[in-house]
Amino acid sequence: MTRILILDNTIINVDNEIDATNLLSQGAWEMPQADVKRLFGNLANTASNSNCSITKLPEGGYNIVFNKPSDETLLQEAKENKLNEIRVKRDEALESGLIYKEHTFQTREKDKLNINGAVTNLILDMQSNSNTITEIIWIDINDERVVFTPQEFLNFASMVAYHTQEITFKANAIKEKIEQANSKEELDLITWENE
Structure with a gap:
């Protein structure tokens, strides 16, 4: 299971608990798995700053902008x-x-x-x-x-x-x-x- 964490506007794909815990301790926030599945499906491991940006909205939810590849x-x-x-x-x-x-x-x-x-x-x-x-x-x-x-x-x-x-x-x-x-x-x- 790929987890998506964002630290200082950098998207990080994590597939183990140690990395996730370390990033969370540094102030990263994690997108809930239900949202990861809904937004990325089986392509969560491909999410990166080169193809999208994710911003957490204060009122809840996310602003995701997918970048068109050059x-x-x-x-x-x-x-x-x-x-x-x-x-x-x-x-x-x-x-x-x-x-x-x-x-x-x-x-x-x-x-x-x-x-x-x-x-x-x-x-x-x-x-x-x-x-x-x-x-x-x-x-x-x-x-x-x-x-x-x-x-x-x-x-x-x-x-x-x-x-x-x-x-x-x-x-x-x-x-x-x-x-x-x-x-x-x-x-x-x-x-x-x-x-």
Whole structure:
């Protein structure tokens, strides 16, 4: 439960008894919980001097003035929302898999670690001139076994790395566009699909 206390015209959200007692001892006054619920609903924890001012009226009640967020604040919030949207799209793309030789392979982080481990073993085998690895069997997204020659597997691993790099670069380019946007309208035109 969030309690709203006002000390010297400063709105303070408190969620523990120790802070509330301390503020009250300094001369703060507390808005009754019924009024907090009625006026702020579930958003009591967001009440602050940046978005409203609260004055206790001598005859009882309160004068609450909600400040309209500045255009810059609204733009920053819209940018943050757009960045979160792009992060989700990036993560979905990174984990959506990769088609190679008519098979779809998973490309989650753990899959890429496994691929890198197999590449390391393969390279060590090649460098030692033992060449004991003549084929690599990998499982596709449908649990079908796919046989690779060492060179095919290196090509596959290279494609996975390139796939990851392209998605990451795309996300970074979109992030730069978002940061440079000067209006909500500009932000609305920026989508994962359009880039």
